[in-house]
Amino acid sequence: MARAGPRRAAGARRGQEQLRPPTWEISDSDAEGPASAETPATTRDPAGERRPAAEALRWLRPWQAVRRLAVLVDPAVLEDAGADTLMEALHALGCEPRVEPQRPARSLRWSRASPDPCPRGVPPEVWAEDEPHVLLLLEPEEFVRGVIQLTQVCGPTCSVPWVTPESPACLHLAVIGLDAYLWSQQPRAQETRQPGRPAVTRTKGAVSWPEVEEALVHLQLWENVDVLLVASWQELSQHMCAFTKALAQRPFKQARESGAFPFCTSRHWAAGERVARDGAGLRGAWWRQVRQFNRVSPAVADTVVSAFPSPRLLQQVYMACGTKQERLALLADLPVKTGKGVPPRRVGPDLSRRICLFLTTTDPDLLLDLGS
Known part of the structure; x- marks a missing residue:
């Protein structure tokens, strides 16, 4: 009986040692082991590989990209009382409008701030900081003077007053209130006769809408310059917000087209029924084709495909029919x-x-469904 006590105590100690969590001692000699021995920390983690792609995708989302897009506004633009409408619209959109001197004056441009650090797996050109697009605001009088210059000398050799060698690659012009300005100048351009004086057919600085349209075509074809004609600052603000949204979506589309996010596994059929060269899968593709007609249930498609396993067989039967009514009711x-x-x-x-x-x-324009 006296010997049972130490044995019981030793067994209890061994039981406590078994319940104790395993521990490892790190020494300098552990690093000198063979290089081929792979530790659990160096095993390949698929989730860790997908994490950078998911992070880059989050940065490229349009709602996230619009926050990193800044609209640089020239101080001369703010001299107009209606410019407050534009600034409020940009603030409501979520981008950052910054007042900085621009060249040329009265212009607006876009700048994108790249994330720090840049996510891996995304082409560097996606994070371009400066956009090549510049919007130049013109007064109606200034635009009319340019229209007169363009309509006097037509062709590729005509000089455009707003385009210089230092102009950006993508220049856009915006004119606010051109229609109202032309209507205000219309009485001066009408023919007026005074006793003893010849008729005045046109005053200096007056143009007509056909001449404006001619200048717009010249700018678009020869100079690749778009002209935006709006009636108010509210309409200009709507255009600026829509254009800013489009610029925010462009990096995501570029990354998706470049294959930076290959969500679809290669060599796998994405959708539909794949038809092999030996004809395998043709029956399923023909069944799906019949199901595309309006008001066709799977049971009806099964009936048609069971009677004619391929569209070619059905076409041969149609050719063998004697009359059109027989074909339609087959x-x-x-x-x-x-x-x-x-x-x-x-x-x-x-x-x-x-x-x-x-x-x-x-007939490619024939309407098959009379009930549509």
Whole structure:
């Protein structure tokens, strides 16, 4: 009995040692082991590889990209009382409008701030900081003077007053209130006769809408310059917000087109039914084609495909028919399999006519579904 005490105590100590969590001692000699021994920390982690791509995708989302997009506004633009509408619209959009001197004056440009650090797996050109687009605001009088200069000398050798060698690659012009200005100048351009003086057909600085349209075509074709004609600052603000949203979405589209985010696994059929060279899968593709017609159930598609396993076989039967009415009614009486207690059905003349026209007509504008 006296010997049982130490044994019981030793067993208790061994039980406590077994319940104690395992520990490892790190020494300098551990680093000198063979290089081929792979530790759990160096194993490949698929989730860790997907994390950078997901982070880059989050930065490229339009709602996130618009916050990193700044609109640089020249101080001369703010001299107009309606410029407050533009600044409020940009603030509401979520981007940052900054007042900085620009060249040329009265212009606006866009600048993108790249994330720090840049996510891996994204092409560097996606994070371009400066956008090549510049919007130049023109007064109606200034634009009219340019229109007169453009209409006097036409052709590629004509000099455009707003385009210089230092101009940006993508220049856009915006004119506010041109229509109202031309209407205000119209009485001066009408013919006026005074006793003893010749008729005055046009005053200096007055142009007509055909001349404005001619200048717009010249700017678009020869100089690749877009002109935005708006009636108010509110309309200009709407255009600026829409253009800013488009610039915010462009990096995401570029990254998606460049394959930076390959969500679809290669060598896998994304959708539909794949047809091999030996004909495998043709029946499924033909079944899907029949199902694309309006008001066609899977049971009706099964009936058509069971009677004619391929569209080529059905076309051959159509060619063998003697009359057009026989072709149109070829599939009408095919019975459709239904469940127990359900009255029998058939394909019907409407679907029979649509399938016949689909496989035999040569008119691309023919309307197959009379009920649409």
